[in-house]
Amino acid sequence: MSISVLLITLAILTIASYSFGRKRSLSLATVTEKKKSSLHSLPGYYGTLTALWCAIPALLILSLWLVLETSIITHIVSEDLPAEVQNLPESERNLVINRLHNELAGQTFGEPDPILKPAIDHYKRLQQISNMALTVVILAISILGGLYAWSRVSPNLRARNHVEIVLKFLLISSSTIAILTTIGIVLSVLFEAVRFFQTVPLTEFLFGTKWSPQTAIRADQVGSSSAFGAVPLFTGTLLISFIAMLIAVPIGLMSAIYLSEYASRKFRSVVKPMLEVLAGVPTVVYGFFAALTVAPFIRDSGGLIGLSVSSESALAAGLVMGIMIIPFISSLSDDVINAVPQSMRDGSYGLGATHSETVKRVILRAALPGIVGGILLAVSRAIGETMIVVMAAGLAANLTANPLDSVTTVTVQIVTLLVGDQEFDSAKTLAAFALGLMLFVVTLSLNVIALHIVRKYREQYE
Amino acid sequence: METITTSSTSVTKDTPLMTPEKPNEVVENKVIDRDHRGQTVGDVTVENPRMTARNVNVWYGDKHAIQNVNLDIANNEVAALIGPSGCGKTTFLRCLNRMNDTIDGCLVEGEIALDGKNIYDKDVDVVPLRARVGIVFQKPNPFPKSIYENVAYGPRIHGLARNKTDLDEIVHSSLKRSGLFDEVKDRLDQPGTGLSGGQQQRLCIARAIAVSPEVILMDEPCSALDPIATATIEELIDELRKKYSIVIVTHSMQQAARVSQRTAYFHLGDLIEVGPTSEIFTNPKHKLTEEYITGRFG
Incomplete structure (x- = not known):
């Protein structure tokens, strides 16, 4: 059978x-x-x-x-x-x-x-x-x-009690699967990263300022100087994420305030889903948009005022990533602002505060922990975002703070290190796991902080 | 919509009466004299009033919440609004500083004047109005800020203090007048939400008097408090009367009897009877008032 x-x-x-x-x-x-x-x-x-x-x-x-x-x-x-x-x-x-x-x-x-x-x-x-x-x-x-x-x-x-016990174990095993998978992922990355750190010292990886992962196969090969300093990658990641947050936080927050405090119910019911459509656009499509529309536009308009802009600038990738994150921030902030009790607003209006004073001094103040939590979650998304930067940011590991230059990010490097035929015991390939581990640690700690803040906020009103 | 033309009181003559048919049926068996809507028993006027309400009608969408209410608020007096749930007393209270503006679909008609000026005129700005007519809500609602910042909020947004010393002075004197200062003077920088319910309510009163209002509206200020905290607030209300006009909505008739000088009885959106508190409670003239006070309904 x-x-x-x-x-x-x-x-x-x-x-x-x-x-x-x-x-x-x-x-x-x-x-x-x-x-x-x-x-x-x-x-x-x-x-x-x-x-x-x-x-x-x-x-x-x-x-x-x-x-x-x-x-x-x-x-x-x-x-x-x-x-x-x-x-x-x-x-x-x-x-x-x-x-x-x-x-x-x-x-x-x-x-x-x-x-x-x-x-x-x-x-x-x-x-x-x-x-x-x-x-x-x-x-x-x-x-x-x-x-x-x-x-x-x-x-x-006592059939009910037996069934309840079985149900409990079913639920326990479901949640354990998620936890075990996470542990499995961490361990698999960790072991490969440890192998990498056996060939390249941790200090060189963390503090080195030169990234050039081409390892020589023969001694006389050209361009074979391998260097694994991850600093340029992390500055590149931070630069692009910073630009993205610079776009996403003000726009997202202000649209959330408008939608939850000022907009009429009818307007809100139309616009909110439309804003959330942005969140449904696949990141690879944002990637096209960044690489084919935004980046050339920035290069050309930079050229008009006499700036030399790289055609794969950090600015283009950051801008588009910021647009991608807007619905994330606006929808999280919107929920938090709506959770502020009406009595807070009444109290403020009752003292003769205007609408904007109430929003600024009472509502945002009350919603701040939740908003900060949302922003941190968005940051960890920006840091881990891959597709947009693969398509729009360059591969040159420049150590620069100039947004018009081409930079590369951790995720881009992981992709390029692992794509194609690779031997799995070279430092070049293993470096991807070390980078992944670093990225994981950063986003994990951001998420932990964000969840902690959000939870603290919830205790206040429930 | 049935229009009643038999109304003969001077205050209702010049406005069209919008009376739904429903109340006549609902209260018929309880009411003897319900044909004359907007006819309030007792004298609604006072000499030298601080606020005057004339022919006030309020609708929430289709629901006619208040019908032709006329009432004066005197200086240095506590006026109590009593009545069964849903009778419109809170609605009327919120009209007095235009808090109903914040409710969607709420329509207020008629005239409410503060020192002779109609607060519903187009040229009236609600911001200074609400500074002159403060409000304390049923549930204490301190802002998520420190005790000091809670009280300093009003003076800050109205620019009442020129410098830090001024502001300190305002905050301290408001807290003293609300009787909270001695309890919190060592922890003014702690969050206001950490106080007990009674203390929070006194903080809200301090917050309201920090902007030096002329009238203080109180919407069941003690309903969320225990008896001891209630007694403290009632003493405070009696103290505040020396300086402000106070309108208080309450469900507790004992409280109305204890703190107020005048009492107004609302029933299903009508102001039934107004009079000195002692008279209302000992010798009510309207049958509905009597029934409510003796506890037959409500």
Whole structure:
């Protein structure tokens, strides 16, 4: 039975056991004079409990089986490969096994290698046995589990409590998946970064001012001076992010104030979704816009007043990134401003404050922690933004504060270091992980600070 | 819309009466004399009034919240507005310094004059008006600033202090007059939101008197407070009367009896009866007032 058919059967069994469990609880229940059932829980809970017993053990075994099946069969098959293969070094034996898998998947042409022929047959036989065993075992476990729960159903069984516990574990495991994934990402980046720091010292990476990651393959190669000073990348990132925030914070904040405090309800209901459309534009489209429209425009208009502007200026990338972040800031600030209680406004108006005085001195003051939190979240987005800068910012790692120059960012360098054919043990490739780790640390701490501030603000009014 | 032409009082003659049909049905069984809308029992006028309201009608959208209310506010007097929930007393109070302007769909008609000048005239700016007619709300609403900054807010926006010494003086004297100074003098830089409910309400009163208003409106100032804090605020109101005119909305008849000199009874948007507090509570003339005061409804 194929896996999909097995799963469907399992689902049918589960549904059936729900109704059996429910029916049994109803048939066992005695109704007292007060019209009160003698069941501990509602009948649905007995049904759910039976269904859970039917489904969960079977699903656990099934997933375990599927995970382990291939490696166990491969192990058994590799035992009976010819002796000459057995005696090969580890890496070459793996190659043979790889070829075996390719043959099985039908990814080769021509006749299979005669050495592999018995192994392939053996593998196929084992797989068939495994498949049949799986079907039998899973269906048996599922039916037995359902029967066990069904037989336990009695008015005294605390079915609701059991179901609640199962639900709790389901929720716990869901949240653990997110946490474990994060930890996994951090660790994978961390290990590669550690390998990088074994070849390049941490101090050189953090404080070096020259970035030129081309590593020489031959000693006489031209331009082979590799240098891994990340300072120009971080200044470039900060410069572009700074320009972006310079655009996004005032415009976003002021549009939020207008929308939440001044605009009529009708205007607001039209404009707010339109502003949020900006957030839905894919960043790669912003990238075109920056590279093909904004950057040449800035270069040409700079040329008109006699400034030499690089055609891939930090200004162009920053401007467009700022526009991208506007809806982020305006929508977060709008929520926070709306959360300021009406009594604050009344109090201020009651003292004879004008609309703008009220906004400036009371509402923004009350909403400030939330707004700061929103801005910090936006900063971490700007720092981590990749697509716009890949397309609009240059690759030259200039250490400059001039927004008209071409700069490069951490994310751009990570992309260029990893794109294309790369060897995974050179310092050049590993540098990408070190950069990623730095970036991660920066944005993570910004997010932590922002969330902390936002939470503090929430405590004030709820 | 039914137009009633039988109205004969001088104050209602010159305005068209906009009376919905509904109230006659609703209160019919309770009311003997409900044909004459806008006819208030008792004398609505006082000698030398600070504020005068004439033929005030308020609509929230289609809802006619107040009908033809006439009332004078005297100097150095506490006027209490009482009545069952939803009778329009808070609405009337908020008309007195145009706080209703901030509510969408609220329409005020009629004339409310402060020292003889109609505050709803087109040339009147609400900013100085609200400095002259201050308001204290039901729920204490200190700003998220320090105690000092809360009180200094009004003087700052109206430019009442020329320098820091002036401002200190205003803040300290306002806090003293609201009876809060001794409790907070060592922590003026702490947030105002950290005070207890009663202290917050006195802070809001201090904030209102810091701009030297002429009239103070109070919208159930004690309803969120415990009895001891209430007693403190009531003493304060009695003290403030020497300097200001005070209009207070209250649900507690005992409070109205304790703090006010005149009492006005509202019922479903009508001002039913006005009179000296002692008379209203001992010898109400209108049947509705009597029923409310004796606790038959409300």
